[in-house]
């Protein structure tokens with residue numbers, strides 16, 4: 001087995017990140033309203049949440065496509081608000097791999113996988129490119145050797161998406177950002193894509209952040225983060241749901257319990273031997289806390 005030529009996984013950190021877009025009509029849209037988040041090197045994270053909640057905006061910040069309006073986004077130790085345009089360009093072409101929606105449409109249709117990988121690598125600085133695995137070897141490591149020599153025309157949608165994936169990670173990036181990578185795929189192809197993502201994470205230690213609307217996809221990731229209205233809503237880890245405490249002490253309740261805690265409800269915090277119980281109170285002043 002050759003030495004791992006990819007970068008190992010990189011860390012991502014958000015500190016109180018606010019993102020405001022100004023529309024063509026001059027209106028401000030607050031897309032993110034104070035996001036605090038730590039993603040460790042080599043983690044695999046799914047971002048879930050309703051349409052318009054801010055998932056793609058977060059991905060654009062991690063990829064150095066946007067700079068935050070306020071707060072800090074730190075990718076691989078670099079504060080993307082402060083680095084120069086040239087450093088941002090290097091981050092986009094070397095540190096980060098982006099698999100955007102419809103990525104397969106940007107492949108060369110009459111070329112095969114090897115040429116597509118070489119084409120995708122043209123933005124990678126020559127010194128870095130020399131250290132990368134040759135395209136055929138990369139395809140071998142990804143279990144895609146059988147697709148290497150066939151032109152893309154004639155391949156199925158799932159096969160093209162796997163080539164798009166190989167092209168995206170072929171820069172040797174340490175952070176893979178994938179926006180709905182399975183949304184257009186049938187079940188088998190969806191599972192094959194997820195297996196590829198896990199494989200790259202295992203083999204190269206690549207940090208993975210993917211956006212999905214599909215709870216089944218999120219369940220296959222060790223960590224899932226729900227974004228609600230521009231904030232971190234709740235987290236799931238290895239099948240368990242957790243509320244998240246925000247900087248101002250706000251506790252975000254997991255989705256499946258949120259309906260049982262209507263806004264304005266009073267709750268009592270009751271210390272126990274091994275933690276604190278959160279007890280809904282029906283009538284302030286009475287001792288019998290109701291149970292949600």
Ligand SMILES: Nc1ncnc2c1ncn2[C@@H]1O[C@H](COP(=O)(O)OP(=O)(O)OP(=O)(O)O)[C@@H](O)[C@H]1O
Pocket residue numbers: 021022023029030031049050051052053054055056057058
């Ligand atoms: N370029 C832009 N100009 C103005 N507003 C924008 C822009 N991009 C996103 N927004 C707004 O920012 C908010 C967050 O959008 P974002 O695309 O990040 O959400 P999302 O969770 O990824 O949604 P979806 O799941 O539909 O892709 C939305 O209100 C959206 O309309």
